[in-house]
Amino acid sequence: MSTELTRDQLLHAYKVMRTIRAFEERLHTEFATGEIPGFVHLYAGEEASAAGVMAHLDDLDCIASTHRGHGHCIAKGVDVYGMMAEIYGKKTGVCGGKGGSMHIADLDKGMLGANGIVGAGAPLAAGAALAAKLKGNGRVAVVFFGDGGSNEGAVFEAMNLASIMNLPCLFIAENNGYAEATASKWSVACDHIADRAVGFGMPGVTVDGFDFFAVHEAAGEAVKRARAGEGPTLIEVKLSRYYGHFEGDAQTYRAPDEVKNIRETRDCLMQFRERTTRAGQLTTAQLDEIDQQVDKTIEDAVRRAKADPKPTAADLLTDVYVEYAA
Template identity: 65%
Template sequence: MAGNPFPLGKTELLQAYRTMRTIREFEERLHVDFGRGDIPGFVHLYAGEEAAGTGIMTHLGDGDRIASTHRGHGHCISKGVDVVAMMKEIYGKKGGACNGKGGSMHIADLSKGMMGANGILGAGAPLVCGAALAAKFRGKHEVAISFVGDGASNQGTFLESLNLAAVWNLPAIFVVENNGYAESTSRDYAVAVDSYVDRAAGFGLPGITVDGTDFFAVYEAAGEIIRRAREGGGPSLLECKMVRFFGHFEGDAQTYRGKGELDDIRANQDCIKKFSAAVTGAGVISAAELKAIDHDVLGLIENAVKQAKAAPLPTLADLTTDVYVSY
């Protein structure tokens, strides 16, 4: 039996694969169901980006906080939010993560440290500064992580949050998920610097850029900056260079992409294919074990859709619940 050359044991590797596969099948199913008109509202899919969310969240516990984006399903699943509750939420049903009142872009589960997806670009960054400040005063060595895309990285709220986190030396991590396009605008057109690490340096933060399609590269880089934050070393920026398989939103014709670009990234930049090839090639996990997980995940997603379709809609009385808090 070959030795394990990876930084995780077999059980953890299998869980990482299960998480990535769950995200992929969840998003592929939404792509189909939204196209049929089954889902209300709007959806932005995370397919192709699974290694980033999973590689980072593997280091986190429920006490660590994250603030997500409009493309938040992958962050939710990798942070441990219940898949059935997520599906009900996206379908706008009672029993959803937010009881059917948030939809795709506002899924949250505070019990898992998931402070919410967010339809406002860059809006999670200042929330993370608050969560990180609270963690610092509690002294529990928890961290808070903000996710933004390459487009949202140009928002003033994001840049101001980098400065605030540095000034207050917060246990905050700013992840830029650079998939190359801000909606339909190329990152090279809209960002003046060559690397987001340059922006971090401008605010006094260390930063690192990794291949976001390589689970192990993300896992190792995230582990180091999360450890540093837990130990009082302050904030950092992590840029994950990645790809998205679908458009900015469902219905995006993607006319801005080059000829053959989508076929190329599906064939050569699929993070799950890369992970599978690495672990099976090293003899740590068999193809049969991965296939068994694939079967389990398909069953999970099918069950989630069935439960979501069968669940009741929120009632008129639900409209004013969870709106105000009495202290």
């Protein structure tokens, strides 16, 4: 609940969401120039999910992401400049410019990686959760997947394993209504993805993904259970993406003014500002100051990333193998 969060925590949550939004909307503009290689899948509109979940984690907790992973990375604390350089394919990127948008990872932040394979993050998170359980270190692992990924066998197997072994693992289904261009109302047999939790012997809850506080509360309960050794939880976060499945997607499958109406009436940043200022917890001036700081950060990140060098031929065979000390 908002009453349980301090002013600094609220400011941090807003900054995370605002950074994600600014990062993604700037990428939307920059991608149109043709300077960014590869595919880009934007997270704009879904900020409350990443911010609400990650508020309960630290660098030692692990997450596994999706092809739409920028928001997860930012909320987990991955450096914004390093991410921008990575997306531009530059040597200064967090993965040396070799991963690009869909494969950003930062193990120092517990970010196991975005993933171009739908649903493939679930087994990774289950493995990280198993390691945490065996070590008894109180850590948790979280996997994000979409409504399309919710139908993948790897996700089912990971949920089953997590329940059987009572693993400290959270399964976060970000249901934005579409698996690429296929509506989840057509492709997902049940009304709520969270209802599937019963079949795996774990709690399941569906929350409003436009409401940071709803996500924060549900994730807090799940993380608390996991750290206490009470096993996994499935959380379905219902939300919407503001852009296409990928940059260049014409979105002809969406209703006219669908995104416009959501932006005007349900936007998570707008709701957060209204709720916290109305309650007297934050001021408009405080939030506006964050907006200005974030805009400067993104501008600097783009400028630096564009000027940075690309990887060279000498970098081609680095980072291929992992060497372990004897």
